[in-house]
Amino acid sequence: METVRRMPRAERREQILDAATRAFAVGGYTATGLDDVAAEAGVSRVILYRHFESKTDLYRAVLDRAGSRLGERVGESGFSDQTIPALLRAADADPDGFRLLFRYAAREPEFRDLIDDFTRESVQIARQHLAARIADPKWADWAARLVFAVAVEGVIAWLDAGRPDPGTAAERVSRAVHGVIEAAS
Amino acid sequence: METVRRMPRAERREQILDAATRAFAVGGYTATGLDDVAAEAGVSRVILYRHFESKTDLYRAVLDRAGSRLGERVGESGFSDQTIPALLRAADADPDGFRLLFRYAAREPEFRDLIDDFTRESVQIARQHLAARIADPKWADWAARLVFAVAVEGVIAWLDAGRPDPGTAAERVSRAVHGVIEAAS
DNA sequence: CCTCTTGTTTACTTTCGAGTCTACAAATAC
DNA sequence: GTATTTGTAGACTCGAAAGTAAACAAGAGG
Numbered sequence: 164m165e166t167v168r169r170m171p172r173a174e175r176r177e178q179i180l181d182a183a184t185r186a187f188a189v190g191g192y193t194a195t196g197l198d199d200v201a202a203e204a205g206v207s208r209v210i211l212y213r214h215f216e217s218k219t220d221l222y223r224a225v226l227d228r229a230g231s232r233l234g235e236r237v238g239e240s241g242f243s244d245q246t247i248p249a250l251l252r253a254a255d256a257d258p259d260g261f262r263l264l265f266r267y268a269a270r271e272p273e274f275r276d277l278i279d280d281f282t283r284e285s286v287q288i289a290r291q292h293l294a295a296r297i298a299d300p301k302w303a304d305w306a307a308r309l310v311f312a313v314a315v316e317g318v319i320a321w322l323d324a325g326r327p328d329p330g331t332a333a334e335r336v337s338r339a340v341h342g343v344i345e346a347a348s
Numbered sequence: 349m350e351t352v353r354r355m356p357r358a359e360r361r362e363q364i365l366d367a368a369t370r371a372f373a374v375g376g377y378t379a380t381g382l383d384d385v386a387a388e389a390g391v392s393r394v395i396l397y398r399h400f401e402s403k404t405d406l407y408r409a410v411l412d413r414a415g416s417r418l419g420e421r422v423g424e425s426g427f428s429d430q431t432i433p434a435l436l437r438a439a440d441a442d443p444d445g446f447r448l449l450f451r452y453a454a455r456e457p458e459f460r461d462l463i464d465d466f467t468r469e470s471v472q473i474a475r476q477h478l479a480a481r482i483a484d485p486k487w488a489d490w491a492a493r494l495v496f497a498v499a500v501e502g503v504i505a506w507l508d509a510g511r512p513d514p515g516t517a518a519e520r521v522s523r524a525v526h527g528v529i530e531a532a533s
Numbered sequence: 534c535c536t537c538t539t540g541t542t543t544a545c546t547t548t549c550g551a552g553t554c555t556a557c558a559a560a561t562a563c
Numbered sequence: 564g565t566a567t568t569t570g571t572a573g574a575c576t577c578g579a580a581a582g583t584a585a586a587c588a589a590g591a592g593g
Contacts, residue, residue, distance in 0.1 A: 167570060167571075171568095172568085175569080190457045193379075194458075213569085213570090218552090270376065270452060302513075305502075305509050305520075308501075309524060312505070313501075320497070324489060327487070335490075338531040339528050339532060342529075344527075346524045347520065381580065395540070397582070403580090536592090536593085539588100542585105542588100544584085547580105551577085551578085552575105553574100557570105557572085558570080561566105563565090
């Protein structure tokens, strides 16, 4: 019988967050039980409650951390030729968090607020850039949403493909994004 | 007190499917209770069980119908300049079904099989077209996924925008798709 | 008029997973 | 060596939503 791995409280908390991110990234909030999280963390279910008040609390902590990391790396103002590379780096640094945020949290009524700020702001920035190129504001909005979706989907598809060619990935995603911008103008 | 609207069995079944499609399209499977569905259908909860064995059964029926309609309109073979217009028409004919399939069902572990066939086949077709243009198969796969995502996201964004300019919408989505294809080549 | 079908209402049971309680074990720190 | 912290195990409660049962109401068609 293997000896039990003990950790100081703060470290365990982080380790649980890591494991929970992985577990939730598989199927989202409702499809993931606390037993799954506990198993992934290699810890009994009760321990989760010594670090987080509830499943909701834990999930929000996971999303918060993922969202903060994303915000730190990408920044939340402006769009430059460094934005896409930064998005890639953020996804590379925390792939499960990235997937979880955009693949699941964005569709979960209770939790989407945690990623919607980022999305809304990004789309808003895209809209401002596109307004000069697209006369009809309805279609500018449409294009802004699509541009953001292409960036995110491009990154997730890159993650799912096993993160090939990290050096040139940003260039490829950028080209796709600009391809849509051109096509929409 | 308003008199109760009775319907022949088959008609009621369809009407429930319509209402359920609307209800589920708001928040997906788990976030939608049978009470919500019953309310949307203007019928008591018990009636649902006289037409469908279970919530799962009802949901699958909804997704089946939406998937069939989609398949009928888009066809499941080949890609031509009629494919995007057909996709738009399908979404226009059944916007809630379309949204439900791609926005929620595609992310629900228990139910994604009902839309994954369509998605897989579409991506496969895209891949074949792109193989000639993109040497590295990893990046051809990536581009194929992205192209499909752009088509779907473009359509959903159009729905969410209130379906402006039905005449030119297909042209815009097509341009976006080809923009990504060019950019990825 | 009678019967079948469609519908309602209300109350019930079942199920599942979240969340709790208690008692115990063992590593660490002083 | 003792107290404290970190951990386990297992049995439990609780609540929400799914699913069931029974009794009754009323329109439609023969």
